[in-house]
Amino acid sequence: MNRAGPRLGEPASLWRMRAVPVATVIAASALPLMLPLIANSPVLPPLGLLFFLCWQLLRTEMWPVWIGLPLGLVDDLFSGAPIGTAVCLWTLASIAIHYFAQRIYWRGFFHDWGIAALLLAAVQAAAALIAHPDAPTGRVLGLVAPQVVISALLVPFFLRLTGRFDNFRLKRR
Amino acid sequence: MARPAHRRPGQSRKAQYSLFAAYVIAVTGALAGLLLAVLSVADPVGFAQLRIASQELAAPVARVTRSVTGSISGIDDNVSAYVKAGTQNRRLRKELTEARRKLVATSALQEENRQLKALLKLQETDRAALAHGYLLTSTSTSSRRIALLSIGRNLGVAPSQPVRGADGLIGRVLTAGPSVSQVLLLTDVDNVVPVRRARDGLPAISSGRGNGNLDVRTLNIANNPFKPGDILVTSGTGGLYPPNIPVAIVVSRQDDGALARPLADPAKVDAVAVLRPYTPDNIEAQAVPATPPSEAP
Numbered sequence: 001m002n003r004a005g006p007r008l009g010e011p012a013s014l015w016r017m018r019a020v021p022v023a024t025v026i027a028a029s030a031l032p033l034m035l036p037l038i039a040n041s042p043v044l045p046p047l048g049l050l051f052f053l054c055w056q057l058l059r060t061e062m063w064p065v066w067i068g069l070p071l072g073l074v075d076d077l078f079s080g081a082p083i084g085t086a087v088c089l090w091t092l093a094s095i096a097i098h099y100f101a102q103r104i105y106w107r108g109f110f111h112d113w114g115i116a117a118l119l120l121a122a123v124q125a126a127a128a129l130i131a132h133p134d135a136p137t138g139r140v141l142g143l144v145a146p147q148v149v150i151s152a153l154l155v156p157f158f159l160r161l162t163g164r165f166d167n168f169r170l171k172r173r
Numbered sequence: 174m175a176r177p178a179h180r181r182p183g184q185s186r187k188a189q190y191s192l193f194a195a196y197v198i199a200v201t202g203a204l205a206g207l208l209l210a211v212l213s214v215a216d217p218v219g220f221a222q223l224r225i226a227s228q229e230l231a232a233p234v235a236r237v238t239r240s241v242t243g244s245i246s247g248i249d250d251n252v253s254a255y256v257k258a259g260t261q262n263r264r265l266r267k268e269l270t271e272a273r274r275k276l277v278a279t280s281a282l283q284e285e286n287r288q289l290k291a292l293l294k295l296q297e298t299d300r301a302a303l304a305h306g307y308l309l310t311s312t313s314t315s316s317r318r319i320a321l322l323s324i325g326r327n328l329g330v331a332p333s334q335p336v337r338g339a340d341g342l343i344g345r346v347l348t349a350g351p352s353v354s355q356v357l358l359l360t361d362v363d364n365v366v367p368v369r370r371a372r373d374g375l376p377a378i379s380s381g382r383g384n385g386n387l388d389v390r391t392l393n394i395a396n397n398p399f400k401p402g403d404i405l406v407t408s409g410t411g412g413l414y415p416p417n418i419p420v421a422i423v424v425s426r427q428d429d430g431a432l433a434r435p436l437a438d439p440a441k442v443d444a445v446a447v448l449r450p451y452t453p454d455n456i457e458a459q460a461v462p463a464t465p466p467s468e469a470p
Contacts, residue, residue: 032313033231036239038320038440039313040360040385046314066199072206077227080312080319083220084209091203095196128316130210132362132383140362143316143383 012170020169021062022071024162025051029075042144045151046124048075049090053119054155054162056094057112060101068094085130089123112159117152124148217363218332218348225350228321232353235310235321302446304328308343308356308439316383318361320439324447325350333413335448341419341436342366342407343445356445359420359435360385368420369408370399376408379420379433387421390430399423399431415451 029048037044052071056063068090075086100115101107107115128144129137182188213220306324320343324330330349336356337343344364347355357364360381368379368389375398379387389405391398403423409416421433449455 030227030231033228033310033321034234034238035313036235036242036310037313038308038311040318040358040438040440041383042314042316044313048314064195064199066195066202068199069202069206074227077224078231079315080317081315082210082213082217083223084206084211084213087206088203088210089206091199091206095199095203130207130214131316133214135362135383139382140316143362147314 010172012172017169020165021055021059024165025055025071026074029071030078033078042147045147045154046075046079046120048079049086049093049120049123050116050151050154050158051162052090053093053097053116054158056097057107057116058159058162058166060097063094065094065098066091068092081127082131085127086123089126093119093123109156109159113152113155116155116159120151120155121148124151221348221355224355225348228350228353228355232309232321232323236323239309302448303334304330304447305444306330306447307444308442309353311358311439316362318358318364318381318383319347320344320356320358322346322354322356322445322447325352325354327352330354330447334450335414335418336445337418337448338437338439338442338445340438340442341421342414343437343439343442345413346447358439359437360387366414366420367408367410368405371404371406371419374408376410377405377430379405385435386424387433387435388427388430389421389423389433397426397428397430399426401425403431404436405433409451412452413450415448 025048028051031047032044035044048071052068069087072086072088072090073083075090076083079086096119097115100111104111124144124147125141128140132140182192209220304324306322306328309321309323311318311320322330322336326349330346332346332348334346335342336345342359344356344358344361347357349355358381359366359379360383362381362383364381366379367376369376375391377389377391379389382388389399401423405420405423407414407416407418407420419436421435423431423433425432
C-alpha cells in the first residue's frame with residue numbers, strides 16, 4: 001500500500017482541524033507580551049479577541065459555546081487585565097455571536113464586520129471598567145476608545161487572515 | 174458569506190441536552206469569571222501570582238526580540254554619527270575646554286563640601302540599589318500599565334519595591350517571579366504616588382491617567398498653585414517610595430490640580446534600578462553605617 005501520497009476523498013487531519021483555531025487564538029493573545037514594546041497607553045489591538053471573534057463568525061458551530069472559558073483564561077494570563085475578565089466577557093461575546101447567528105440567518109460581510117466591531121467595543125469597554133472600578137467612567141472609556149476604533153478597522157483584515165488559517169486547517173494532506 | 178449554523182438539535186434528546194449543557198456551562202463559567210475578576214481587582218497582588226508562569230514563558234521571547242530590535246534601531250544612530258562627525262568634533266572641543274574650566278571650579282567646591290560634611294559628620298545615605306535590570310515588554314492591549322522587568326526573585330526582587338530609572342521614578346514591583354517580575358508603571362490609573370514640588374516642598378498626590386500622563390492634585394483644595402515647568406519629586410510619605418526621586422514635570426494647569434508628564438519615559442529608559450522600600454526598618458538599617466561590605470555575592 002502506498003500511503004505517502006494524498007488519497008482521493010481523504011478528510012483533513014482531525015488533529016490539525018482542532019488545533020489550528022485554538023493555537024492561533026492563544027498565540028495572538030501571547031504575542032503582545034513578547035514584543036519589546038513598553039506602551040504608555042493601550043496601543044495594540046486585542047489580537048487574541050480579534051481572532052476569537054473572527055473564528056466564531058466564520059465557523060459558528062466549530063466550537064461549543066463555552067470555549068471562551070479556557071481561551072479567555074489564557075488571554076487573561078498574558079494581557080494585564082484582572083484574571084477572570086476575559087473568561088467572563090469572551091464567553092458572553094460567544095453567546096452573543098450564537099444569538100446573532102440565529103437571528104441573522106444569512107450573514108454577509110458587513111454583518112460580520114458590524115457584529116465584530118460591536119462586540120470588540122463592548123468587551124474592551126467592560127474590561128477597562130472592571131479593571132478600574134474607582135476611576136471616572138468617562139475617562140476610562142476615553143482610554144480605550146482609540147484602541148476600539150483601530151480594532152474595528154482591523155476586523156476585515158483579521159477575517160481574511162482567519163480565512164487563510166481556515167483553508168490551512170481544512171487542507172487535504 | 175457565513176453558512177447558517179445548524180443550531181436546531183432536532184428531535185434527538187441527546188443533542189438537545191448537550192446543547193443545553195453547553196449553555197449552562199458557559200453561563201456558569203461567565204459568572205464565575207466575573208466573580209474572579211472582581212476578587213482579583215480587590216486583591217491584585219495575590220492573583221497576579223497566577224500570571225508568573227505565562228510571564229516566564231513570554232520573557233525569553235521578549236529578550237530575543239528586544240536584542241534584535243535594539244541592534245536594528247541602533248543602525249540609524251551609527252549612520253548619523255558619521256554624517257555629523259565634523260561639526261560634532263568642533264562642538265565637542267569647545268565643550269571640552271569649557272568643561273575643564275568648570276572642573277577646576279567644581280573640584281574646589283567639592284573639597285569645600287567634603288570638609289563641611291566632615292565637620293557636620295553627615296552620612297551619605299545608602300542609595301545603593303538592590304538590583305539592576307531592564308524593562309523587557311509591557312501589556313500593550315489592556316488598560317493596565319504593567320511592564321515586565323528582566324530580573325526576579327533570583328536577584329532579590331520582591332513585591333512593593335520601588336523601581337527607578339536614571340531620569341526618575343518608573344513604578345513599583347507588583348509581583349516577582351523566579352526570573353522576571355511585574356512592574357506597575359507610574360502612569361497606571363491605580364498607581365498613586367505622594368509627591369512634593371521640588372522648589373518649595375508643596376505636598377501633592379500624583380495618579381496615572383493610563384495614557385502616559387499624570388494627574389497631580391494638591392492636598393489643599395482651595396488654591397491651584399501649579400505652574401507649567403514645576404518639577405515634582407517623591408516626598409517619602411506613605412513609606413513606599415524613598416524621598417527625592419524625580420517624578421514628573423507639570424505640563425499644564427487644570428481645574429483641580431495639574432497635568433504632568435513623567436520625567437522617566439519607560440519606553441526609552443535603558444536600565445532600571447530596584448530600590449528598597451522606604452519602610453522604617455529599612456531606613457534604620459541604612460542609617461547604621463557599619464554594615465559589612467561582604468554580603469551575599
